[in-house]
Amino acid sequence: MSKIGIVIEREYMERVKKKSFIITTIIMPVLMLALMVLPAIIMNFVDSSATTVSVIDNSKCILPGLKSSKSLTFLPATDATVDSALIRDGVDAVLVIPENILTANRASLKFYSNGPSSISTESDITGQINDIIESERLKTYNINNLDQILESVKSDVSLTTVRADKDSEESNSSAFSYGVGIAMTFVLYMFLLIYGQMVMTSIIEEKGNRVLEVVVSSVKPAQLMMGKIVGVALVAVTQILIWGVLLAVMSAYLLPALIPADAMADVAAVQSGHFDQVSDTSSIEIIQAVGMLGNVGHIISLIALMTVFLIFGFLLYSSIFAAVGSSVDNIQDASQLTSFAVFPIIFGLIFAMVAAADPMGSVAFWMSMFPLTSPMVMVARIPFGIPAWEIILSLVLLAAGFLAMVWLAGKIYRVGIFMYGKKPTIKELMRWVSYK
Amino acid sequence: MDILQVENVSKAYSSHLALDNVSLNVPAGEVYGLLGPNGAGKTTLIRIINHITAPDSGRVIFEGHQLTQADVEHIGYLPEERGLYKKMKVGEQAVFFARLKGLSKQDAVRELRKWFEKFDILSWWDKKVEELSKGMAQKVQFIVTVLHRPKLLIFDEPFSGFDPINAALLKEEILKLKDEGSTVIFSTHNMSSVEEICDNITLINKSRNILSGNVDEIRRQYFGNRYDITFGGDARTLMERLQPLAGDFSLLEPDAQGRQRLNFHLNDGASLRDAISAANESVVIAGLNESIASMNDIFIRAVKEDSGNQV
Structure with missing residues (x-):
């Protein structure tokens, strides 16, 4: 085995055998799944306490139209003043409706709450009142059969993007692509930072306990550096692949088992493009997301591409x-010098956000070509389905950037490992590059 | 035959010249001392011999050809600053280093077992290095250095950190390796060990080779024509009387009987007989003998003279 191979083996085995690696590799996906599923489960089991709103309706026409729901109960106020209504038992908030609410263009409602009020409560109230006002105003036009007309006019459309330039007509949800892109960018960001710093601390450690000098009397410093980088990269790939397999298994077997049968029927309907068969209980976006998540081939190709960029x-x-x-x-x-690595990674993350919002824009394109930002930006764009030549060009540029950086780093490394004491300046680092 | 020839090697770092046109020849099968004060450039030279850094100019010849990366498999190096991977098990670690020197896994394990048994440390095989004491780790490091039976061994301060018993064991092993045909380069500040085990030396001061040669010859020549006189009487009178014939006086520690001792250098052309009679007229001579300089004296004197020349 070549010497670099022996170094890679040591670096790899040392990390993979660690308990912390084994635990995080297995626990993380389970934890992430739990994070996604738990809120839904909790919502199902925990009956959130309903908010009781006492309504002082000065216009006299809104209160009859307000519908109480599981989480929101409306009561006519028996008291005349807000203060006395608020202290009544079981009342969480008081809603004051002004007299001119039907005629005024912009009327202001007053909502007095005993505790913090949630956004969903507030939007529920304004939504209901807007509906009531609109229908009350329509009534003043004296149209016959108004309710029937409104019912037949009502519409609920959903957009499904089908890529016409692809051979297979796969339906895409932009929101889902966005979510997957951002998720993969974050995974990449974490891996680059955590594993990159792992390389750094391990070199500092070797330098600190002077084992370096023994090793470089057997292998070239450049070989040792590459061996370490490749060894740690293999650890990262191992972790990603294990997570990928776990995710694929969960998508293929766990997801259908967790999701109710009628929802799965909806998923099948959406996948075949028959939206009218979808029962209106579920949101089409969610169904599409579940459909894509259940598409194991798609997941695997995404993870494979992400791994390459990683x-x-x-x-x-x-x-x-x-x-x-x-x-x-x-x-x-x-810490100061690491900003050379950390800042570009953070810039990459920021541009990835931009790219996920506008995957075909010029910012997204150029940042996914520039080697320092391309891994994260490209990974954010890939779920939207971008041309293969862009991915290939980006990879070629990235590889070229990597070769140039390894050459430069090797030059600095070779000198740096024997320099103790004073922290070098950038100027000194550049001078090291020119040493024989 | 010389196993290693260093020819006109220079190496500069941004702030200083680490090696200035240094040449030396290391004969095969000998113990060669590489001496010099701290910061003289010894470690830089050792790194160049180990193919870790490249010289700016000059070349290193190993067994008749220019030193290459492949030759490092025939070199064993024990750096002054010892280091092992703390979290790694002793056995695994030793196998790792042995494989880097070109041994197969099986050969490495077999050889290591032999050495571990010899040093009576076989029970450490599965211990982590961080569990070992400093001296124990030193033993492991020594084994790692010599395991692949290198033709050239480089020890940088090998005895530091060892207790006298283990230092003696180590010295014995080094001499045994020499008998088995290995050449040893030995860098140290411990001059008595140089006298004991080195055949030849090179003294480096301020990046330059200021003294090279056979240890016995250097000791005889460098301080040749010097004598110690043991006497009773006034030292000042003695020095005045000897002045025409000798110089460079230095008073030594009195001997066990409390008699004074003076070291002097007999001038070229002056006869020892004249000096003795001159001394005899001024003091009572109790004894006179030729002084053989210790490596310690030579080291200090050579470095002082060299520094004086440069000022």
Whole structure:
């Protein structure tokens, strides 16, 4: 086995055998699933306390139209003043409706609450009152059969994007693509930061306990650096692949089991494009999301592409981290220099947000070509389905960026590992590059 | 035959010149001392020999050819600052280093077992390095250095951190390796160990080679024509009397009987007989013998002279 292979093996085995690695690798997906599912389960089981609103209706025409729901109960106020109504038992809030609410263009409602009020309560109230006012105003036009007309006029459309330029007509939900893109960007961001810093701290440690000098008397410093970077990259890939497999298994088996049969029928209907068969109980967006999540092939191809960008992005960034780690003696000194790696990663994250909102825009395009930001920005765009040539070009540029960075980092590393004491300046780092 | 030749090697860092045109030849099968004050450039030279850094100019010849990366498999290096992976198990770690030096896994394990048994540390195999004491870790490190039976061994301060018993064990092993055909380069400040085990030395001061050669010859030549006189009487009178014939006087510690001792250098051309009679007229001579300088004296004197020349 080549020496670099021996170094890779050591770096890989040392990390994979750690208990903390095994635990996070297995626990994380379960935890994430729990985070997604738990709120829904809690919502089902915990009967959230209903808010009781005492209504002082000065216009006399709104209160009869207000409908109480599970979470919101309306009561006619028996008291004349807000203060006395508020202190009554069982009353959480008082709603005051002005006299001119039907005639005024912009009327203001007053809502006095004993405690914090939720946005959903407020939007529920304004929504109901808007509906009542609209129908009351319509009534003044004296149209016959108004209710029937309104019922037949009512519409509830949903948009499903079908990519015409693709061979297979797969339906796409933009919201879902956005969510997946952002999620993958965050995974990438975390991996680049955590694993990149792992490379850095491990170099600082080797330098600190002087084992480095023993190792470089057997392998070239550049080989040791590459061995470490590749070894840690393999650990990251191992983790991602395990998570990918777990996710795929959950999508294929767990999801159908968790989702009620009628909802799954809706999913099937949406996937075949028959929206009229969908029972109106569920939101079409959610159904589409579930449909895409259940598409195991799609998930796997997304994770595979993300892994490719993760590997190349990691190789690029970890060379920066390696150069920083080699040039300082301790973590404290490193913090300032790590900004060379951390800032571009954060910029990448910000541009990824922009790209996810507008995946075909020019900002998204150029930032997904620039090697330092491309891993995160590209991963945010990929779920929307972008041309293959863009992905390939981005990867080629990223690989070129990585090679240039490794060369530079290797030069700094080779000198830095023997420099103890003073923290080097940027100028000194640049001078190291020119050493023989 | 010389196993290693360093020819006109120079190396500069941004702030200073670490090596200035240094040349030396290390004969095969000998113990070669590399001496010099702290910061003289020894470690830089060792790193160049280990192919860790490249010289700015000059070259290193190993077994007759220019040193390459492949040659490091025939070199074993024990750095002054010892270091092992703290979280790794002793056995795994030793196997790792052995494989880096070109041994197969099986060979590494077999050889390691032999050495671990010899040093009576087989029970440490599955311990983590951080559980070992400093001296224990040193033993492991020594084994790692010599395991692949290198033709050239480089020890940088090998005895530091060892207790006298283990230091003696180590010295024995180093000499045994030499007998088995290995060449040893030995960098140290411990001059008595240089006298004991080195055949040849090079003294580096301020980046330059200021003294090279066989230890016995250097000791004889460097301080040649020097004598210690043990006497009773006035030292000042003695020095005045000897003045025409000798110089460079230094008063030594009195001997066990409390008699005074003076070290002097006999001038070229002056006869020892004349000096003795001159001394005899002024003091009572109790004894006179030729002084053989210790490596310690040579080291201090050579470095002082070199520094004086430069000022």
